[in-house]
Amino acid sequence: MQYLLDRMSQGTLHVALLDPDKQPASEAGEIARRMKEAGSDAVFIGGSTGVTTENLSATAKAIREMSGLPTIHFPGSADALSTEVDALLFMSMMNSMKLEWVMGAQVYAAPIVKKMGIQTIPMGYVVVEPGMKVGEVGKANLVRRDDIAGAVAYALACEMYGMQMFYLEAGSGADRPVPPEMIRAVKDAISIPLIVGGGIRTPEAAEAARKAGADIIVTGTFIEQCRDDGRLKAVVSAAKGV
Numbered sequence: 063m064q065y066l067l068d069r070m071s072q073g074t075l076h077v078a079l080l081d082p083d084k085q086p087a088s089e090a091g092e093i094a095r096r097m098k099e100a101g102s103d104a105v106f107i108g109g110s111t112g113v114t115t116e117n118l119s120a121t122a123k124a125i126r127e128m129s130g131l132p133t134i135h136f137p138g139s140a141d142a143l144s145t146e147v148d149a150l151l152f153m154s155m156m157n158s159m160k161l162e163w164v165m166g167a168q169v170y171a172a173p174i175v176k177k178m179g180i181q182t183i184p185m186g187y188v189v190v191e192p193g194m195k196v197g198e199v200g201k202a203n204l205v206r207r208d209d210i211a212g213a214v215a216y217a218l219a220c221e222m223y224g225m226q227m228f229y230l231e232a233g234s235g236a237d238r239p240v241p242p243e244m245i246r247a248v249k250d251a252i253s254i255p256l257i258v259g260g261g262i263r264t265p266e267a268a269e270a271a272r273k274a275g276a277d278i279i280v281t282g283t284f285i286e287q288c289r290d291d292g293r294l295k296a297v298v299s300a301a302k303g304v
């Protein structure tokens with residue numbers, strides 16, 4: 063957490079998201095190496111389905127060895143946990159209609175996480191339309207794209223709970239990222255760091271999210287698919303404003 067805060071004091075961060083179920087660990091390590099070259103600050107490891115302790119551990123290890131970037135577990139359930147990651151986003155999907163995702167999986171995991179000695183980052187997570195797979199799997203009561211006040215209310219509740227970060231998610235592969243007006247209003251309402259992700263795959267979209275106030279910009283689908291290092295760098299640079 064301190065690493066992220068230190069870096070954030072210098073500007074917006076770019077975080078690469080890698081799903082351990084989508085490629086072998088060595089390939090994830092190679093993508094992370096290229097992302098480090100492109101300027102990424104850290105790697106989130108996670109996915110909505112298919113993440114196991116084995117593929118999570120192997121992926122974290124490969125990323126650390128091949129890129130040196132910090133690895134942060136972005137969990138989709140309490141089924142997979144690993145000591146190979148540097149930290150775990152201890153998150154509540156605040157707008158899930160299933161108690162399990164709001165609080166149940168966390169209560170189940172907490173004693174195990176404690177015993178394993180994994181560093182936790184408490185985070186509120188809210189899924190905005192279109193929501194994609196995470197919205198479906200998480201049974202999210204999606205925040206409408208025009209419901210700025212609704213998004214702000216979740217962010218304020220997150221901060222009042224004492225969580226250390228708030229994540230606005232449009233869903234992996236979304237055709238439209240979180241609207242900049244929503245990012246701006248949420249950023250103005252809270253003082254904890256704001257993470258934004260889902261559907262960001264162009265320098266223009268990354269720049270819009272940064273200018274609206276995102277502290278951390280996450281891209282997943284784009285970095286999995288892009289084979290052009292120049293284009294990777296363009297999106298990361300736009301996210302960071304460098």
Ligand code: 1GP
Nearest residue numbers: 234235259260261282283
């Ligand atoms: C998903 O916000 C992330 O949690 C990334 O989304 O795959 O669309 O970049 P993309």
